[in-house]
Amino acid sequence: MDERVPRDFETLRTTILERRHSLPKRIAQIAAYALDNPDDIAFGTAASIAASAGVQPSTLIRFAQQFGFDGFTSLQQVFRERLRERNSSYDERLAALRAKAEEGAGHRAIFDGFVAAASTSLSDISRALNDTHFEEAIALLAKAETIYVLAKRRSYPVASYIAYALGKLKIRNQLVESAAGLNAEMIAFATPRDAVIAISFSPYAPATIDETRLIAEQGVPIVAITDSSFSPLAQFAKVWFEVAEADFGGFRSLSATMALAMALTVAVGEKRRDAGRKRKA
Amino acid sequence: MDERVPRDFETLRTTILERRHSLPKRIAQIAAYALDNPDDIAFGTAASIAASAGVQPSTLIRFAQQFGFDGFTSLQQVFRERLRERNSSYDERLAALRAKAEEGAGHRAIFDGFVAAASTSLSDISRALNDTHFEEAIALLAKAETIYVLAKRRSYPVASYIAYALGKLKIRNQLVESAAGLNAEMIAFATPRDAVIAISFSPYAPATIDETRLIAEQGVPIVAITDSSFSPLAQFAKVWFEVAEADFGGFRSLSATMALAMALTVAVGEKRRDAGRKRKA
DNA sequence: GTCAATATGAAATAATAATTCCAATCTATA
DNA sequence: TATAGATTGGAATTATTATTTCATATTGAC
Incomplete structure (x- = not known):
């Protein structure tokens, strides 16, 4: 099995979608629930999430392990990090992108730069x-x-x-x-x-x-x-x-x-x- | 003392700012930390937050009680709720603009709508x-x-x-x-x-x-x-x-x-x- | 300076939540 | 249809975390 742990939400999402069809039934059930209700995963407890998704808490942990995490807690971190980032204000995110693009961290930085440029232009014209x-x-x-x-x-x-x-x-x-x-x-x-x-x-x-x-x-x-x-x-x-x-x-x-x-x-x-x-x- | 519990973040924020000067030193310290780092309150544990703010966990609970909550946990709910709401605001804004444009609220709404659509797309792809x-x-x-x-x-x-x-x-x-x-x-x-x-x-x-x-x-x-x-x-x-x-x-x-x-x-x-x-x- | 009231720190305890384990149940294959 | 292997449910266990308690320190009024 691939031992790389998806560190960010998008990677995790992609990984889940890739493996979707080869997952056991209950695990797949959680996978679907997780992608549909990411906020619940971020805030809930293993027990409450399991109940909402209609499975046992233990299955939830198996789901996390299936994707390389060592338990529910570390899986949950990914969902929390996502909220933190999303929440960080628009301008902050832009500034971060721009900074990253400027320090020239490879090709991803080029992409980030174009996104930042587009966002800046939009907020300018809006004003x-x-x-x-x-x-x-x-x-x-x-x-x-x-x-x-x-x-x-x-x-x-x-x-x-x-x-x-x-x-x-x-x-x-x-x-x-x-x-x-x-x-x-x-x-x-x-x-x-x-x-x-x-x-x-x-x-x-x-x-x-x-x-x-x-x-x-x-x-x-x-x-x-x-x-x-x-x-x-x-x-x-x-x-x-x-x-x-x-x-x-x-x-x-x-x-x-x-x-x-x-x-x-x-x-x-x-x-x-x-x-x-x-x-x- | 006012026994109504602030249920939403904004009310809580206002209340904290009002009472700011009449709070004991350590409680005030937490108050400042909470308003500066709301995300940490949302996701941290009592111990980790207390450490970051430089106080004891018990003080954190006293802080919560000071503002009418029955404990840290219910205070934390308010900070979590805030993240949930913020998180959905982008899509909601776009939906609102669509509605506004449809009911014929002027041409400016159309422009705002296109700007919002573009922004949403950019932040999506960036992720x-x-x-x-x-x-x-x-x-x-x-x-x-x-x-x-x-x-x-x-x-x-x-x-x-x-x-x-x-x-x-x-x-x-x-x-x-x-x-x-x-x-x-x-x-x-x-x-x-x-x-x-x-x-x-x-x-x-x-x-x-x-x-x-x-x-x-x-x-x-x-x-x-x-x-x-x-x-x-x-x-x-x-x-x-x-x-x-x-x-x-x-x-x-x-x-x-x-x-x-x-x-x-x-x-x-x-x-x-x-x-x-x-x-x- | 003394005393009472208030505030704080630190450890003990209670509550809650995550994880593990094992038996039961499925599923695919020979 | 028998059987190994994988999957699942549910309770037991362990870990973590919130809360309480109590001793100590600080503050302000007299």
Whole structure:
């Protein structure tokens, strides 16, 4: 038998799930109960847990031993540690992640760094988002005939998700891609009754800037997502959002931009539904 | 004296702070310790807590009685209850936001919901990521000649970001896009010396499944990012990651997948740099 | 400074909980 | 279906932990 003792909850969980089907009936019964009610394991006594799970206390100990612990008590530690960690405040956990990532403890640190960067970006934007601008942008996009989505390079993933979501919501949209170099022609169809979501971060992709200028000159209203008031996008936009993404290892997070983009998209969908209902009534 | 027993942590906290200055020295010492280290009170034994706080166990019991409890055990219940509640608060918050958004509580609720969904996903994956699998995936991808990136629809934004990042890191890669319907031909070039990152979530895009199968049959090793062990991708993959993304308003967050994807990419870049250095030395 | 009231320390005791052990019961295999 | 091996139930045992007790120290009022 594998003698390594799962020290943390997730490892234990994985191990349990792996062996799930080869466990004796009562042991499996406890395994299921433990994963369903981890809090009870953390706080209960062997007797009380055994009763809740419908087994004998001795079986509970056998369960612990089955997974390499020397008794119920040390198994319980894992469930308690989990609660402690979970409970430690968000910021504390972030700080810990960041510290670990910085001292460069292997590849796991890279992962932790990206998680930390994403979390930071999210809490930043959550504080910074201007409700008025947000409502303006939604109003503007909701009345557009077609929504053009414009972004290259690093911002392109966001644009493609917006396009996907708009499609799902049955909102006419056009992702301005550069595959065949026909962007200028595509843009030429846009009218002031349409609208644009443009996304670009420093260093601003020249193509995005040019196309945004072009489309702005045709009188199409623009909602921009960018990273500072000096951004060339800001001057063309009716409404613009400043999103500060934390970076790690040279790559910036996209999580805040994604959250904002999704919120915009879904809110536009809702606003349209409401408007449609009202017209009918 | 007030004989009502504080049943919840906040009441207890307030009561302690009120009486702080009229407490005997050692009792006050415990009071301070308890408010500073609530987790220790929740999980420790009377003896261990007393030792940490620098008092006798009996004093700890007197402290409990001072505040109307009949002993240490019932005092401890309050600290345990607090952990239980705190622990569930994240999911509850998300549920509350969902409800609020549904009853039409403005667009800000939608935004908050997406931020919460992203945060939840991040903290989930941060806990769940298996270090061993992560290292295996990096090793596998680092030695590939070309990395093929395969994802459609909802997962496509992640794929495009991976491709962008790989390009920046000067790692040869091929995003399998469906623009001209030449995917099969593109895949045919892949050899066992290459590797694949495939991403798909339920409902799995049939094209992704088919292409993954095809490329797996050619002996190309596959790293999959998907959402459960039942995923059809899992069976083709050498290594696979389970990523549970929270959803909001029908759209799932991508933040956890993004963080994982970025971490993989950058880690592969680092591993290659290290390998290159070693060869030269 | 003395005395009573209060607070504290340390060990003894009581209570509770974990673990072990053994008999009984299943399960798979020949 | 007989039998070895694994699994389970339940009581006995052991360990741990909370609580009580009592001697000692400290504090504050007179």
